[in-house]
Amino acid sequence: MIKAISLYAIRLPLYQPFVVSYHTYHDMPSIIVKMESDDGYVGFGEAVADEHVTGETWESTYYLLKNTLAPLLIGQNPGEFELIHERMNKTVYGAPAAKAAMDIACHDLVAKKLGVPVYQLIGGRYHDRFPITHVLSIGEPAAMAEEAVQKVSEGYLSFKMKVGKQVGHDIERIRAVRSAVGNDIAIRVDVNQGWVNSSNALRALPYLEELQIDWLEQPVMADDLDGMAELKRKARLPLMVDEGLKGIKEMREVIQKQAADKINIKLMKCGGILPAVKLANQAEMAGMECQVGSMVESSIGSAAGFHVAFSKKIITSVELTGPLKFAKDVGNLHYDVPYIQLNEKSGLGIDIIEDALTELTVHRDVIQ
Missing domain, CATH: 3.30.390.10 (Enolase-like, N-terminal domain)
Incomplete structure (x- = not known):
């Protein structure tokens, strides 16, 4: 007890x-x-x-x-x-x-x-390792491109670009990074609701398709699943829902409205490991790939997210890079950049x- x-x-x-x-x-x-x-x-x-x-x-x-x-x-x-x-x-x-x-x-x-490791409580281990995606926070185009080049030299093979200030300036940022790293590096674009509505996002779609973006994440306000559904009907690249998906209720609506191709599960949005597993199961039934994302947690929250991700076939990407961003952490989650391979220690597998x-x-x- x-x-x-x-x-x-x-x-x-x-x-x-x-x-x-x-x-x-x-x-x-x-x-x-x-x-x-x-x-x-x-x-x-x-x-x-x-x-x-x-x-x-x-x-x-x-x-x-x-x-x-x-x-x-x-x-x-x-x-x-x-x-x-x-x-x-x-x-x-x-x-x-x-x-x-x-x-x-x-x-x-x-x-x-x-x-046993936590992943053994929720289905056992499925994945051997995941590639780690470096997150580029919003900056000037040249600065974001310079950071991307540096990270490629360190071994990173994919980026999530944070945008969402103004569509035109955001396209400049994405174009600068794509030009700097070439076409073999994966780029995902996360707007964090910043383009507000589907009419603004529609302006960006042709450029994003031209720049060979892997997927576009949460371009409209969180509650605007109708806007997401409109974009999904018109886009030729996958759409991911993030802030618009918290728990089971929103997941049902995403499925019913066909509002996304992919979903971003975050333990902090849904309530932890058990609810995250339920969302992954819902997504699998609907044929939607999942990502486990981050609210920039320490090694503790990040390890929990990784245990969920490693246990489910339908989870095909992770963005849990908080520990790599901290000058000091409360745990010792280990990354083999550009990959992470969980150990077999009991519990979360980290030391405090x-x-x-x-x-x-x-x-x-x-x-x-």
């Missing part, structure tokens, strides 16, 4: 600011959960809240965990994943990042107790760097 839950509100330092269409991040606020069982096992989870995506903030998530969800789970069996989620969902509407922290900690703890966790902690509470 769950005996104690410790909460750590931390801020993860970035090597350089991370710029997307709706915000510039100078560091990454995160909440680490340490869950202890009455028989001596420990599991770790993480919540990276983003008010632009789920409406949760770092502060609100911390206090929701402290005052509501952590007390709710004390005395519960961490291995009853479905029941844990039902208890949380009946108590709190939404708040997927907070629930993800608890879900991940439960999976880590139970897998350690059983002596206690000194770093202590150093980065702004607030801490223990619930028993």
Whole structure:
């Protein structure tokens, strides 16, 4: 049974600011959960809240965990994943990042107790390795192209380009990177809702097709699945839904409206490992490939995402590069750039760097 839950509100330092269409991040606020069982096992989870995506903030998530969800789970069996989620969902509407922290900690703890990697709890390992995609945050075209060339020299074979300021300027950015790296390097374009509506996005489609973009991600506002469906009917390149897909309800609508070719599953949007697996199963039934994406989590949240990705055939790409962006991390998730190959250690398969966790902690509470 769950005996104690410790909460750590931390801020993860970035090597350089991370710029997307709706915000510039100078560091990454995160909440680490340490869950202890009455028989001596420990599991770790993480919540990276983003008010632009789920409406949760770092502060609100911390206090929701402290005052509501952590007390709710004390005395519960961490291995009853479905029941844990039902208890949380009946108590709190939404708040997927907070629930993800608890879900991940439960999976880590139970897998350690059983002596197996987390992926063995959710179907076993399917993939041997995944290529790592480098994310280019928004900058001037020449600067983005220079960074891309440097990363190609380090071995990267694919890029996600963050755009979404103005269509014309964004096309210049994409053209500059494509010209710099050539046609053999994969480029995916993520607008993060920045083009707002389908009429703006339609202006970009011919140029994106000309520049041989792998896929276009979330070009319109999150709630505009009709706009996504219109673009899908008119585009000759695949469309991926991200902010427009949080949980099972949105997934049904994406399928019904034929609003995307691909989906981006993020544990912080859907509520953790168990809900992410359910989304992957839905997508497989609909014949839609999946990606496991990131809210720029530490090694803890990133490892959880990788365990989901490695266990499912329908998940064909990953973008979990938070640990590569941090000047200091609380875990030691290992990358063999440009690939990642998970180890076979029990739980999430990472070690917690206690000194770093202590150093980065702004607030801490223990619930028993």
